[in-house]
Amino acid sequence: MADDKRDAPRPFDVKTVEYLLKLMTEHDLGEVDLTEGEQRIRLRKRAAMVAPPAAPVAYAPAPVAHVAPYPVAHAPGAPAPTSAPASAGAAPAAAAASKNYLEIKSPMVGTFYIKPDPKKPDFVTVGAKINAKTVVCTIEAMKTYNPVTADCAGTIAEICVQSGDFVEFGTVLFRVDPS
Secondary structure, three states, X not given: OHHHHHHOOXXXXXXXXXXXXXXXXXXXXXXXXXXXXXXXXXXXXXXXHOOOOOOOOOOOOOOOOOOOOOOOOOOOOOOOOOOOOOOXXXXXXXXXXXXXXXXXXXXXXXXXXXXOOOOOOOOOOOOOEEOOOOXXXXXXXXXXXXXXXXXXXXXXXXXXXXXXXXXXXXXXXXXXXXX
């Protein structure tokens, strides 16, 4: 009788576990939890066992040190190259770095959504006044929509990601002007 149980197919055989591990690696998943009837399997990567903070952390960005570019050698007798003007895309980033903005970062890995529903307005827009309890977005992870609160007060100065983008833990979602 014991031999029959050992040979009987089980809902979570070695091939299933190997397949799930492969999917976890391919899709950078930290945990998979499946239930079939009374059978349950939970697979976790070691790094995923550390729980993320319960709420996003907002703080002022670290000061950015200015580093001069390396000198470029030029041909003898040729005029020395002049410095090129900064690109238009670099100006807003430099302005954001020079201001004392607070950052709202992703508390988890998932898909960022700025709207509660495709037919509803955005949670927040640039220029919106927020407080610590204001829901600024949702992040979908494994078909669960997790609300993200601001945890700071001020005015939304920048939305750093687009709705539908994949975000990782610590990705800057919003910059907030606390003044």
